[in-house]
Every structure is written in C-alpha cells, then in structure tokens.
Amino acid sequence: MRKIKVKRLAYYHLGTGETTYGGETYDGGLTDSNILGSIYTYGKHQWVQDGEYNAMYQYADKNTIKYRIYVVPFYQYEKTAFDLMKDNIKRILGL
Secondary structure (H helix, E strand, C coil): CEEEEEEEEEEEECCCCCEEECCCCEECCCCHHHHHHCCCCECCEEEEEECCEEEEEEECCCCCEEEEEEEEEEEEEECCHHHHHHHHHHHHHCC
C-alpha cells in the first residue's frame, strides 16, 4: 500500500464550535493559499493570518462571521501494482 497526502477544507463554525470537512480533495502538493484562493469570493470571504497558517473567514452577512475556513492534510492509501498482482493470485487460487 502506498500512502498519498491529500488536502481538504475544514469549516469551523464560530457559533457552535463544530468542524465540518469538505468533500472535495486537493493534491497534497498545492499550497494552502492556492486551495483557499480557489474558493475565495470578494465580499464574502476575508483572508486572515492564523499563526503560521493561512485561513479565511466566511461572512453570513456584512458584519457577522460564520465560518473560519482552513486547509487540513489527510492521507489516503492506494494499492500498488504489486498489491493488485497479489490480490489476483489469491483470487485465482481461491485463497
């Protein structure tokens, strides 16, 4: 198995404190600024510097911040060609 780094958006709701993760995965080589920039909308989002990380605030209306959006890395596991070959041999032999 091969471990692949991917990134997703995380939406932290400032009112309830709950975190929701976006369903779209991004390549692990992209920077956080590039990923956040892909969803940025003028007047709806505001860039903030959170320590060493980039984040964005999403507004519910002009004065109320609803979400703090940031990027979180995840790891996915993918079968290699060798793993697929072993699976085929096991299937043929009935193991």
